[in-house]
Amino acid sequence: MEVKIIAGGSGGNVIAVRSNDTIIIIECGLPKTKIENLLIQNGFNPTDIQAIFITHPHQDHVQGIGLANKYRIPVYASEGTWKNEKYMQTVEEDLRNVATVADEINIENEFFITPFSTHHNDFDPFGFVVIGDKGNRLSICLDSGIVDQTMIEAMAGSNIFIIEANHDLDLLINGEYHEQLKARISSDLGHLSNEQTAEALAQLIVGKGERIILTHLSKQNNTPELAEKAVEDALEAKGFERVFDYQLEVIR
Numbered sequence: 001m002e003v004k005i006i007a008g009g010s011g012g013n014v015i016a017v018r019s020n021d022t023i024i025i026i027e028c029g030l031p032k033t034k035i036e037n038l039l040i041q042n043g044f045n046p047t048d049i050q051a052i053f054i055t056h057p058h059q060d061h062v063q064g065i066g067l068a069n070k071y072r073i074p075v076y077a078s079e080g081t082w083k084n085e086k087y088m089q090t091v092e093e094d095l096r097n098v099a100t101v102a103d104e105i106n107i108e109n110e111f112f113i114t115p116f117s118t119h120h121n122d123f124d125p126f127g128f129v130v131i132g133d134k135g136n137r138l139s140i141c142l143d144s145g146i147v148d149q150t151m152i153e154a155m156a157g158s159n160i161f162i163i164e165a166n167h168d169l170d171l172l173i174n175g176e177y178h179e180q181l182k183a184r185i186s187s188d189l190g191h192l193s194n195e196q197t198a199e200a201l202a203q204l205i206v207g208k209g210e211r212i213i214l215t216h217l218s219k220q221n222n223t224p225e226l227a228e229k230a231v232e233d234a235l236e237a238k239g240f241e242r243v244f245d246y247q248l249e250v251i252r
């Protein structure tokens with residue numbers, strides 16, 4: 001299973017996953033033409049995309065959803081996400097699929113995708129567990145104010161994790177965002193801090209060479225070094241050493 005973060009962060013999120021000739025996309029958070037160009041540059045032919053999954057309908061996750069109509073790609077999202085008029089309701093009706101946390105969505109017998117509930121300031125946001133070829137299990141957790149035990153249980157046993165590490169709490173608190181925005185970001189319906197992400201990973205990693213990809217880092221309130229250090233420290237406390245026990249990447 002090939003996993004590629006095409007774009008990450010509050011400027012726009014797009015993740016491409018390939019198993020044999022089947023491609024799925026998680027998020028369409030850039031303008032449609034830009035997504036097309038980036039996919040092609042990264043070796044993903046848009047005509048091979050068999051499904052699009054959307055975590056929640058904020059602009060940086062969904063603004064390029066027109067890709068679905070252009071290439072006739074089925075889109076999967078929660079009932080709450082489909083209520084979004086600006087983006088989601090532009091998807092042609094026959095391409096719309098309401099997903100629930102009980103589902104295991106079969107895409108071409110190559111991918112089996114199960115949504116799980118996250119905590120963000122919109123209706124019914126999702127993360128996804130993607131089971132692909134060769135026993136690969138990918139967990140995707142973006143934009144969530146907390147990681148609760150149900151989320152941990154959903155993601156447990158994965159060998160690839162794409163998880164947001166949005167901010168360093170000190171940088172956020174002492175930074176230039178206005179107080180209301182700081183409160184929203186650090187709330188239970190906001191974004192994950194480095195420490196929250198590290199704590200979650202400390203519960204999830206078992207030292208079998210798992211691949212961790214930290215993403216959705218704030219340009220204002222985080223650095224790759226701070227995010228990596230928080231995760232390395234938490235995993236070291238569990239007895240795990242980077243490279244030997246797990247791999248760690250940061251893609252803003």
Ligand SMILES: Nc1ccn([C@@H]2O[C@H](COP(=O)(O)O)[C@@H](O)[C@H]2O)c(=O)n1
Nearest residue numbers: 010166181185191216217218219220221
């Ligand atoms: N002027 C801004 C900047 C950011 N936001 C929102 O805050 C969240 C975190 O953003 P980062 O860029 O710091 O990762 C995210 O939800 C942004 O949309 C904002 O509302 N106004």
